[in-house]
Amino acid sequence: MAAPALAHASETPAAPALRVESVTLSYAVDGRTVTAVEDVSLDIQRGERLVLLGPSGCGKSSLLKSIGGFLPPAAGRMLLDGRPVSRPGPDRMMVLQDFEQLLPWLTVRRNLVAALSWAKRTRRAEAEAIADDMLQRVGLARVADQYPNTLSGGMKQRVAIARALALRPEVLLMDEPFAALDAMTRRRMQEELLALCEATGVTTLFVTHAIDEAIVVGSRIVVMTAHPGRIRAVIDLPGGRGPDRGDPAFAALEAQIGGLIADQIGTETADG
Secondary structure, eight states: OOOOOEEOGGGSOSSOSEEEEEEEEEEEETTEEEEEEEEEEEEEOTTOEEEEEOOTTSSHHHHHHHHTTSSOOSEEEEEETTEEOOSOOTTEEEEOSOSTTSOTTSOHHHHHHHHHHHHHOOOHHHHHHHHHHHHHHTTOGGGTTSOGGGSOHHHHHHHHHHHHHHTOOSEEEEESTTTTSOHHHHHHHHHHHHHHHHHHOOEEEEEESOHHHHHHHOSEEEEEOSSSBOEEEEEEOGGGSOOOTTSHHHHHHHHHHHHHHGGGTTOOOSOO
């Protein structure tokens, strides 16, 4: 398998689910303005799994927060189905690396039901049916009546993903959701997420600094420069999936991407 060719965001087909237009993100630090992301433009297609990959401090997490409606751009704009993004909403659900995203006083099932009741005003019987279906999909139906403090870190993340998908968002935003897991659990979660995204068809933006994770999870990889974050390259994966880990093409692709970001490592900020 030949190494995937580099592409440009402008070559992406028209009518995207999400459009990022010339976005610059800034914040104040000690009385001065720091630019986290500079002049980034992207089109994200429906059902795509777009990975934002780069060194610490490249602004990839800031960009995800802005798409989520939590950080307004200093310049440019975000469009979701042609509508400007101005605030958070249930059409964009976010999953973080923090294990404590669940409400500890509610059972696993009730965490999903509460989200549906609050965000979608779903009636209880329907919400419970949706919750049970999503927990079945992530293999956690057996713990539906348990509380979060009885679950492992990996199980908590699976519940958080199930809760996000239960709301049927247009875009799923994931900020290094597996970074705090052990290596074996992380690998299993990557494969489970890939299968779940393909089964549901949800448009997904996934932030990571791990090259191997980007190859496993993504259908397209955006490599960002160091601070301030700009787009260094866009890599389309043939067939919408990377090569298997045991395939020599996997190592070749890792090396290709590693070469793109090797000279970017060095300038780091608190933002990921």
